[in-house]
Amino acid sequence: MTVKDERIKMMNEILNGIRVLKLYAWEMAFIRSITRIREKELGYIRQKAIIGAISNILWTFAPILVGITTFATYVLLSDSNILTADKAFVSLALFNLLRGPLVSFPNMINSIVDARVSSNRIGKFLNNDEIDKYAVDRVSNELSHGNSVNIENGSFRWSNLVDGPLVLKNINLQIHQGSLVALVGMVGSGKSSILAALLGEMIKVNGRVSISGKIAYVPQTAWIMNTTLKENILFGRDFDKKLYDQVIEACALEQDLVMLPAKDQTEIGEKGINLSGGQRQRVSLARALYSNADIYLLDDPLSAVDAHVGAHIFKHVIGSKGLLNGKTRILVTHGVSHLHKCDDIIVISQGEIVDHGLYSDLIQRSKILREFVHSIALSEKEQYQYEINDIERRQSISTPSKELVSNPLEITKNDVQQKIESQSITVEIEEEEKKKLIQKETVQTGSVKLRIFSIYIRACKLSMITLLTIFFCLTTFATLCGNIWLSKWTDKSTKNDTSSLSNSRIRDMNIYSALGITLGFLAFVMHFVLKLAAYIAGRKLH
Known part of the structure; x- marks a missing residue:
């Protein structure tokens, strides 16, 4: 369970940060980490399979050994004890009732362990300290x-x-x-x-x-619910069309609503999966605006949007002529383009407020602010240069060579045709995406399909399937032999020849014991091969 938790935690971190992982080409490093954890987990699974096989020995052998011991004690204790069919088979039926509890016992232990782990986790979560309501x-x-x-x-x-x-x-x-x-x-x-x-x-x-x-809070990482875009903005409040339209326009969401298949009734996936980063941030900002709070805590809401969208949001939302005019606004920002429009700038360094004032005053006396502005300017310059190089590279790729420009009219016709084809393909893709946007999950019920069995059979080796078939037939044959021999043994007991009965009693008991032990051994081997085949199939499918 500990190793499984480690693997699940690692997989969640990889999936949540897959973009960074791809950008830095860290695939092989993380594959090695996951493989190492998975090999360790498979080792424990292998041990669990062996222990499960041993438990199968116990619940397979127990009724057989109890039957052999009981019958041997009964017939050898006294010559007057005659083992008849009604005694033997009724006793066997009672002994076979032991199989149920013996099978349930290890499962019960597993359930107790799972319940204990879950209880500890839930208890740890519920016993965590609550937020101090008297802190503010x-x-x-x-x-x-x-x-x-x-x-x-x-x-x-x-x-x-x-x-x-x-x-x-x-x-x-x-x-x-x-x-x-x-x-x-x-x-x-x-x-x-x-x-x-x-x-x-x-x-x-x-x-x-x-x-x-x-207070209304806009976090740096937007939190989006799995519901419609409109419900994400309303957040349980009553619908006010005038305010709603103002918020949509101020947050530059009008164009986005036109692009969405059902406009503001479009269902948003988990964590806003079908929205871009800028769209998620603007939906989060729109939710805060619609709450009509008194104080707005804005944790760098402009970092996830384009420059022109950021200018629009600052003008129509945050600035002196925006929707939040007259509200208290605390803006965390890594940009410098809007600092001169703020009533006060607070400079923070190493967890302390080192200075505050207007931009024109701070830029002259605050070394930290100058360094901050300089670092932002350098990063913006690098980003701008990267975009210029990217545009030039794409233009050089898309520009045809002189040898290919022999017939400009033909090239123009080809371009037009390509545009028409690409537009038709885009429309088809959009129509398909519109149908697939957020599909309802379904669960199959009923018996397992034959196709699933065939997948597992193909995943197993042919030798495993052959061994399973052989040992299953041998186990069934050994069970039939034991029952047939027991019926013959009890038939002998009904005869009046007690001398011959006494002479063959030990021989019959030995043969029945050998058949019972053989049955148990074959059943154990069959369960072991079954576990091994499941392990091989699971590893191959994984």
């Missing part, structure tokens, strides 16, 4: 003195440990109602942690945090 004080507008957010001498950490490292320290922050404040700093400086502290998600070591008004 909710104050009324009258007592807030015009401040929507106020942090006094705040120190915070993520861990519950007393000696855990402080992520934020000596935080003093006052944000006036209706102002636009930007949090800037290098990656890992603590910008998002300040938003988490305002939400009460961090452990407050000391200080005081007070909030005046309702």
Whole structure:
């Protein structure tokens, strides 16, 4: 179970980060890691198969050995004890009732282990500390003195440990109602942690945090529900068409709704699988806008959208003329193009607020802000140069050579024909995608199809199938021989010749014992071959 957890955790991380894995060509490294864990897991599965075979010996041999021992004790204890058919076969029927409990016993042990592991996991989850509801004080507008957010001498950490490292320290922050404040700093400086502290998600070591008004939070990684796009925006609130249309237009979602097959009634897959990163971020922003809160915590919502879309969102949502005009806006950003439009800029470094003020003042006196602006400019320049090179490369590939431009009219006709064909193909693909967008999952019921059996049979080796057939026939034959011999033995017991009965008693018992032991051995080998064949088939199919 421990190794299986490790493998599942690794697979989840790979699937969630498959884009990064592909971009860095880390496939072989992760294949080796998964293979190592899988080989270890297969080793335990192999041991489990061996132990299962041993348990099969126990429940196969137990009724046989009990029958042999009981019959031998009965007939050898006294000459007057005559083993008749009614005694023998009724006893065998009772002994065979032991098979059920003996089969259920190891399964019961497995169920107890599974239940214990599940109980420990659920208990660990339920016993985790809850978010401290007293970490953030909710104050009324009258007592807030015009401040929507106020942090006094705040120190915070993520861990519950007393000696855990402080992520934020000596935080003093006052944000006036209706102002636009930007949090800037290098990656890992603590910008998002300040938003988490305002939400009460961090452990407050000391200080005081007070909030005046309702908060709406736009996380850096958008959270999308598996429901329609409209329900993702409404988020359980009543539908207001005027507000809804304003939010859609402000978040630049109108063009996206036209592209979606059912517009805002399109069902969105798990984690927004059928939306792009920018679309997910804009849906998350639209949900926050529709909530009509008083304070908006925006954790870099413009990083996932294109530049022109980001400018549109800042103008129509975040800026002084946007929908959030008059609301308190705290914007975490890694861009510099909109900093001069902010009422206040807070510079954060290593978990502390090192400076704040207007952009024009900070750019002259703050070395950290200048370094931040310089690093952003360099990254934007590299990105711009990469895009230029990519465009030039594609143009060089698509431009025909001089030898091929002998008949421009023919080339133009070919281009037009290719465009028509590509457009028709695109329409067909879109129609197919429209049908397949989010298909309802179905579960097959009833008996297992013959096709499934044939798949497993082909996955097994022919030698395994032959061995299984042989041992199954031998086991059935041994069972019939034991029953036939027992019937003959009891027939002899009904005769009056007690002297001959006494002489053959031990011989009959020995033959019956040999047949019973042979049956048990053949049954064990058959179960072992069956487990081995299942292991080979599972590994080949895997």
